Amino acid sequence: MMLIKLGGSVITDKSRYRTFNKDRVASLCKEIVQSGKSAMIVHGAGSFGHMVAKQYGLQNGLVDFRQVIAVAQVQNDVRDLSSMVVKELIACGIPAVSVPPGSCFVMDDGELVIGDDEPLRALAHIGVMPVMFGDVVMDRKKGFGICSGDQAMEVMARMFKPEKVIFVSDIDGLYTADPKTNPDAELIPEVTTEGLKRISSEHTMDDVTGGVVAKMEAMLRMCDEGRDCILVNGTVPGRLLSAMRGEEIPCTIARL
Numbered sequence: 351m352m353l354i355k356l357g358g359s360v361i362t363d364k365s366r367y368r369t370f371n372k373d374r375v376a377s378l379c380k381e382i383v384q385s386g387k388s389a390m391i392v393h394g395a396g397s398f399g400h401m402v403a404k405q406y407g408l409q410n411g412l413v414d415f416r417q418v419i420a421v422a423q424v425q426n427d428v429r430d431l432s433s434m435v436v437k438e439l440i441a442c443g444i445p446a447v448s449v450p451p452g453s454c455f456v457m458d459d460g461e462l463v464i465g466d467d468e469p470l471r472a473l474a475h476i477g478v479m480p481v482m483f484g485d486v487v488m489d490r491k492k493g494f495g496i497c498s499g500d501q502a503m504e505v506m507a508r509m510f511k512p513e514k515v516i517f518v519s520d521i522d523g524l525y526t527a528d529p530k531t532n533p534d535a536e537l538i539p540e541v542t543t544e545g546l547k548r549i550s551s552e553h554t555m556d557d558v559t560g561g562v563v564a565k566m567e568a569m570l571r572m573c574d575e576g577r578d579c580i581l582v583n584g585t586v587p588g589r590l591l592s593a594m595r596g597e598e599i600p601c602t603i604a605r606l
Contacts, residue, residue, distance in 0.1 A: 352389045352594060353512035354382070355503050358396025358484065359520040360584040361435065368427060369397050370434050378518065378590055379442040385594035390474070391439065391446070392506060394499040395484035398431040399424050403486070403496055411492025421494055424486050425452050432483045439479065446479040451497045457489040462501045467509055474510065482506060500568040507572045515572050516593050517565065518584035523602030524562055541566055541604045569604035579604040 356378060363369040382389050395403075403409060406420035432448040439446040449470065456463050464470075473480045482502040489495040500517075507515060527535040538545070546566050569579035581602045582593045592599045 351510060351512050352387050352514045352516060353503065353506055353510065354389050354391050354590070355499055355515075355517045356391060356393040356435070356584065357517065357519045358394030358398075358400065358499070360518050361393055362396030362398060362431070364397045364400065367397050367401050368430070370431065372434070372438070374585070375435055375438045376441070377587060378584055379438045379444065381588065381591035382594070383442050383444065385591055387594050389594075390479055390506060390510060390512070391435070391481050392499050392502045393432065393435050393481065393483045395424075395428045395431065398427040399484055399486075399496075402427065408486060408494065409496045411489060411495055421486050425450070428483055428485050432481060435483075436481055439481070444479060445477060446481050447473060449473075449480045449482050450485055451482055451502060452485040452487045455487060455497075457487045457492075457495050457497060459489065459491040460495055462487065462497050462505055464505055464509070470506075470509065500565060504568060504572055512577070514577060514594075515569070515579040516590065517569065517579065517581045518590055519581055520583065520585050522583045522586075522600040523581045524566060537600060538602055541570070541602055542606070543570055546570065566604065570606070573604055573606045575606065 358364060361371055361375050363371060402420050402424050406417045407413060408417060408420060408424065429450055436446045436448050451462065470480045484499040485497050486494055487497040521529055522537055524538045524541060525535040526538065529535040572579050580593055582589050582599065584590055589599055593601065
């Protein structure tokens with residue numbers, strides 16, 4: 351089984367509130383089917399979550415009760431997004447169901463806590479894909495917090511032990527700088543823990559759940575001796591399919 355994160359930058363237009371990229375998601379779902387591999391999906395929140403979350407500082411927890419309406423709005427928005435993603439999966443013949451972290455689990459000072467994983471395992475056991483996503487989750491210490499799709503990925507990786515982990519973004523991999531603004535940015539084909547220490551946090555993207563460095567850290571935590579984590583460009587047709595098949599493509603691989 352492979353675990354795949356469909357990034358918010360791929361499935362939505364992050365510059366426009368609640369803008370779903372239906373055609374791209376449909377194409378990515380088809381590539382998953384064409385691979386012939388079993389998979390589980392986690393997706394980001396993109397423009398359905400980050401804009402309102404950032405505006406109200408939801409990543410900082412409960413600071414002002416004026417944030418409460420934003421908690422409700424973000425939870426509503428990301429559930430709408432997840433329903434759209436699941437609809438495309440089902441249309442491709444993949445039995446999937448949305449599992450909102452904020453409705454099922456809690457956080458403890460920013461760490462996602464899965465107190466009871468039986469529903470997730472039961473769904474997977476009968477062949478239904480549980481689809482997790484970035485969400486606002488109640489936090490035991492902070493009142494609430496942002497559970498990123500990357501955090502959900504780590505939980506799913508520990509639970510289901512995938513053979514390969516693939517992060518689908520809107521760039522070819524991790525770079526020495528932002529390739530969208532810096533023509534001298536160079537693709538980093540392989541990342542290790544030691545290599546990560548040499549990369550400046552100045553190269554991270556603006557994102558309430560962290561950025562490129564945080565994503566690299568998450569990817570490295572999900573590696574083991576028999577499992578690589580790969581970051582690929584989901585805006586290029588066929589790139590996810592090639593990654594699932596193990597073909598050589600422009601990407602960044604995180605390895606221990």
